[in-house]
Amino acid sequence: MASPTTLSARDKAQAFVDNFNRSYEEKHVAFENQFWGTKMALSSTEESPYSTELLTKTKAEMEDLLSDPAVIKEAKEQQEALANAKGEDVQEVLKVLDVIVRTCRCNEFPTPESKAVREETNKIEGSLEKSRNEMTLGYTNEEGEFIKASSVGLRTVLRTAPSESTRKSAYDGLRSIGAFVCSNGFLEIVRLRNKLAHLLGFEDYYDYTVTNAEGFSKSKLFEILDGLEEGTRPLMAKARKDLEELHGVKALDPWNTSYMMAGSVVKKMDPYFPFSKSVENYLRSYAAMNIGYSNATMTLDLLDRKNKYSNGFCHWPVPAWIKPDGTHVPSQTNFTSLADPAAVGSGLTALNTLMHEAGHAAHFANIAQPSPLFSQERAPTSVAYAENQSMFLDSLVGDSAWRAKYAKDLQGTPIPFAIIEEDIRAKHPFAVFQLRAMLSVSYFEKALYELPEAELTAEKVQSLADEVEIRIQGGLGARPLLSVPHLVSDEASCYYQGYTLAEMSVHQTRKYFKDKYGYIVDNPNVGPTLTESYWKCGNSKPFLQIVKDLTGKELSGDDWVDALKEDLEEHIAQERKEYDGMISKCEASSAEEKDGEEPLDLAMTVKFVDGDHVISDSSQSGLLSACKEFEAFVAARVAAAKASS
Numbered sequence: 012m013a014s015p016t017t018l019s020a021r022d023k024a025q026a027f028v029d030n031f032n033r034s035y036e037e038k039h040v041a042f043e044n045q046f047w048g049t050k051m052a053l054s055s056t057e058e059s060p061y062s063t064e065l066l067t068k069t070k071a072e073m074e075d076l077l078s079d080p081a082v083i084k085e086a087k088e089q090q091e092a093l094a095n096a097k098g099e100d101v102q103e104v105l106k107v108l109d110v111i112v113r114t115c116r117c118n119e120f121p122t123p124e125s126k127a128v129r130e131e132t133n134k135i136e137g138s139l140e141k142s143r144n145e146m147t148l149g150y151t152n153e154e155g156e157f158i159k160a161s162s163v164g165l166r167t168v169l170r171t172a173p174s175e176s177t178r179k180s181a182y183d184g185l186r187s188i189g190a191f192v193c194s195n196g197f198l199e200i201v202r203l204r205n206k207l208a209h210l211l212g213f214e215d216y217y218d219y220t221v222t223n224a225e226g227f228s229k230s231k232l233f234e235i236l237d238g239l240e241e242g243t244r245p246l247m248a249k250a251r252k253d254l255e256e257l258h259g260v261k262a263l264d265p266w267n268t269s270y271m272m273a274g275s276v277v278k279k280m281d282p283y284f285p286f287s288k289s290v291e292n293y294l295r296s297y298a299a300m301n302i303g304y305s306n307a308t309m310t311l312d313l314l315d316r317k318n319k320y321s322n323g324f325c326h327w328p329v330p331a332w333i334k335p336d337g338t339h340v341p342s343q344t345n346f347t348s349l350a351d352p353a354a355v356g357s358g359l360t361a362l363n364t365l366m367h368e369a370g371h372a373a374h375f376a377n378i379a380q381p382s383p384l385f386s387q388e389r390a391p392t393s394v395a396y397a398e399n400q401s402m403f404l405d406s407l408v409g410d411s412a413w414r415a416k417y418a419k420d421l422q423g424t425p426i427p428f429a430i431i432e433e434d435i436r437a438k439h440p441f442a443v444f445q446l447r448a449m450l451s452v453s454y455f456e457k458a459l460y461e462l463p464e465a466e467l468t469a470e471k472v473q474s475l476a477d478e479v480e481i482r483i484q485g486g487l488g489a490r491p492l493l494s495v496p497h498l499v500s501d502e503a504s505c506y507y508q509g510y511t512l513a514e515m516s517v518h519q520t521r522k523y524f525k526d527k528y529g530y531i532v533d534n535p536n537v538g539p540t541l542t543e544s545y546w547k548c549g550n551s552k553p554f555l556q557i558v559k560d561l562t563g564k565e566l567s568g569d570d571w572v573d574a575l576k577e578d579l580e581e582h583i584a585q586e587r588k589e590y591d592g593m594i595s596k597c598e599a600s601s602a603e604e605k606d607g608e609e610p611l612d613l614a615m616t617v618k619f620v621d622g623d624h625v626i627s628d629s630s631q632s633g634l635l636s637a638c639k640e641f642e643a644f645v646a647a648r649v650a651a652a653k654a655s656s
């Protein structure tokens with residue numbers, strides 16, 4: 012029996028926790044609704060008003076709660092008061108107190124000086140972002156005309172322009188971003204970020220960010236990354252040699268590499284990835300893996316449209332959690348992409364985005380913890396942890412077994428293996444380039460924040476970027492490091508390692524399933540395993556721990572390196588086997604099929620919207636009908652685009 016004092020201490024702590032959870036949930040929803048409404052350019056009504064003022068206001072209210080010194084102080088006092096208490100209900104309260112302290116720590120600026128440094132940094136970041144958006148970027152075409160283009164546009168030119176001088180000009184455009192940001196505040200931002208980190212007791216800003224986002228130090232991070240870097244260095248050297256043999260030494264020039272590698276296979280694959288079918292294929296393949304959404308509601312705004320925010324994302328206005336009385340609060344998810352269903356390649360891109368974002372959604376819908384703080388996507392939720400789930404699920408689209416079943420043209424013919432093989436031949440030998448490009452961002456940021464203040468000059472920083480590109484990528488990269496927007500922006504700087512760690516874990520997790528079951532696509536054990544081992548816990552367990560608990564090994568790049576090393580012909584033979592296996596499986600099951608299709612059940616409600624317009628709602632018509640209505644809407648859109656062109 013608990014003593015009366017313990018009981019009252021527990022009750023007090025519970026009251027504090029309840030009050031906090033209620034307050035946080037309310038502020039979170041208010042901010043996220045503004046975020047969605049303003050980014051999607053929804054019409055503002057009396058009932059649901061949207062404006063940038065409300066967005067700023069609601070964001071400040073949420074952040075004020077998380078950076079309120081009184082909150083963290085009380086949470087710590089409650090922890091102390093319960094230090095010697097025992098019992099399951101005490102453990103639950105302690106768990107919430109712990110997540111409150113961890114989350115507030117990621118948001119706090121404990122002294123007036125640190126807060127002032129933060130505010131000054133925000134100001135410079137704001138003005139740099141503004142001048143960077145207004146910067147004139149572009150390239151000179153073959154006719155000697157200057158064509159304006161954004162950095163995304165310049166990268167497309169690098170991949171697609173047949174004229175080398177045009178590509179070179181686009182590359183020079185990308186490179187000019189580095190000089191521009193260095194003379195427009197970036198160096199001052201780096202200096203201030205380091206100053207803040209020092210004030211908060213960290214080695215430097217990178218160390219501060221990694222510790223907040225991943226829960227381990229910068230030195231631990233680079234122990235892991237160094238292993239991957241060393242392990243893949245010979246592969247990079249070989250891939251560069253192969254590229255040179257295939258296309259000549261010029262292919263190694265940074266403005267030529269992406270163009271030389273891009274094949275014609277994208278066009279051949281296109282008919283087998285019709286955009287209109289992508290949603291249904293995603294739902295069917297998730298259902299076959301037994302993935303559910305714990306009664307979540309998802310709102311999907313997938314098509315590009317004027318005035319819509321130009322980057323895809325997935326957010327959670329309502330994070331899933333369990334109330335003290337046991338009531339489960341299902342998540343509400345909003346996600347968006349910018350698909351243009353009439354463009355070549357858009358179906359495959361949309362499918363990848365869907366499988367990815369829907370993976371984030373499935374993960375966050377299945378978190379079952381006693382506070383919404385466990386299932387919100389900002390720190391202390393690890394970037395690597397979050398991306399691991401979405402990247403694992405989108406990796407399936409590259410599997411031949413997945414393609415055999417789901418990549419079909421509108422007549423229902425599956426994609427021929429010959430096309431898949433062409434795709435593999437174009438990509439597999441050079442897959443290491445992407446890994447090295449990812450790594451180089453992290454190595455550059457490490458070196459940047461480690462520079463002594465006196466050396467923080469435009470010249471030094473630009474030559475440092477070149478040095479890192481040459482050291483890690485074997486030569487100057489097609490995407491100059493200083494043109495990567497993550498480096499500049501507050502919430503994305505020192506963040507790239509999250510993708511690298513996630514990809515390591517994706518390969519390790521894939522290997523786990525392959526060793527245990529021999530296959531992943533349509534494997535009904537996948538959903539329950541991920542839910543139990545990766546999803547339920549939310550951010551209550553460290554990322555490295557959950558990967559080790561499931562796979563039985565410390566996180567390492569070994570399985571990723573093995574996948575890259577796999578001999579091309581052996582890889583193709585294996586994929587062919589998996590493709591053939593799935594084709595026969597499908598034939599067998601269609602022969603067996605009785606009358607009609609089984610209804611899909613993923614314990615979710617889906618709403619397809621296009622801005623203010625609701626295209627379909629599965630709570631009214633069921634999942635499959637909602638997909639059909641969406642398909643019809645897209646078909647009408649494509650027909651209209653064709654008629655007007």
Ligand SMILES: [Zn+2]
Nearest residue numbers: 367371398401
């Ligand atoms: Zn993601």
